[in-house]
Every structure is written in C-alpha cells, then in structure tokens.
Amino acid sequence: GNSVTQMEGPVTLSEEAFLTINCTYTATGYPSLFWYVQYPGEGLQLLLKATKADDKGSNKGFEATYRKETTSFHLEKGSVQVSDSAVYFCALARIAAGNKLTFGGGTRVLVKP
C-alpha cells in the first residue's frame, strides 16, 4: 500500500537557519506529492505540491522537488523565521485512488529568535 515516512521532530532552529525536512514515500503508480502545514491553533493548509517527477513546488520561500528515482520530496527553506514554527506534514495522493491523502507522521519545527 501507499505510505509516507518523514523525519521525526521536534526540529529546533535559530532564526535565519536553513531548514530541511526529509520525506520519502512508497506508492504504486504516479502519485502527486504535497506538503501541508499546521500552525498553532489553526487547521491544515496546503504549503506546496508537485504532480510529476522533477517538478518543484514552491511557496513562502519553501521548496520541494519530486524525485522519483529516490522516492523523495524533501522540504527546504533557506532562512527560517519565527513565524515558520509549525507542524509540517508530507502527503501523497493518487487520482486512481480518488485523491485521498496519505500523510506522514508530521514534523514539529520550532524556530527561536
């Protein structure tokens, strides 16, 4: 079946540090890949997505590249801010499966000033 594995947190960083959150997946076919973010007290929000191999999703300074050869979709940001403190979820979906999302366990990121 489909599964997503992401690095466990918490990840604690200083402001302006470089952030990487690793995500790997197992899926049949050609899934779409997503990063969702959950800020404290708020609901899940789509951060970025990529629908095919070698696509790069980007938003709010975050980037992730769909790597089919390594089945990975690592999230990166070059200079984090305190406001980036949140829980980040990697996820996949397949059209053939009705686009239901399969999530990783989440990675909590804490950025200190």
Next chain:
Amino acid sequence: GAGVSQSPRYKVAKRGQDVALRCDPISGHVSLFWYQQALGQGPEFLTYFQNEAQLDKSGLPSDRFFAERPEGSVSTLKIQRTQQEDSAVYLCASSSMWGTEDTQYFGPGTRLTVL
C-alpha cells in the same frame, strides 16, 4: 462559504454515547473527505464522497462509524457507542473536482474526547 467549517469544535462524550460531527464544505465543492488525526500523528483517511455518493469508506475503523452526505453538500460523521480509542481530531476536507489532482481544503477539525 469562505472555507470549510466544522461543528462542534470540541465534543466530550461519555463512553457508550453516540456523537454526530458536522462538516460544511466550500460551496460547490464536489468531493468531501473525512480524516482522523490521533494526538501527535498525521491524519488518516476515513471516507470520501463525490456529491452524495460515498465512493470509498475503506478507512472507517469499525461499523460504529457511519458517514452521510444526503444532498451532496453538508456531511455528518456519526460514531455510535463511542470508545476511548475514538478520541481524536476529526478533519473534514473538500475539493472542487474528482478524478483530477486537486487541492483539498481542510476545516479546523472537531476534537472528540471520550471519557
């Protein structure tokens, strides 16, 4: 509406009680999904609808869980005879299309605590 809304936001139930959780999707959205998020974990798929048709209920953990969307808009997730292991946040999401890759928009969730 402006976004997906869910009610109630918090629900406390005694073990054995029945509960009903409501989801109002974004107006016009065809697809509606329910997920269960246990504390400290990622959401897990429960079921989804295309309009009023329930196309996949493979994630429902037991026959105590039942979902409906009779008019293709508002959906209700019902849990009968609640157990402590049902304690979780229940998330609803909607998207505008089915059969194509499309963004799911999530509601704030209902936090269910079973005592």
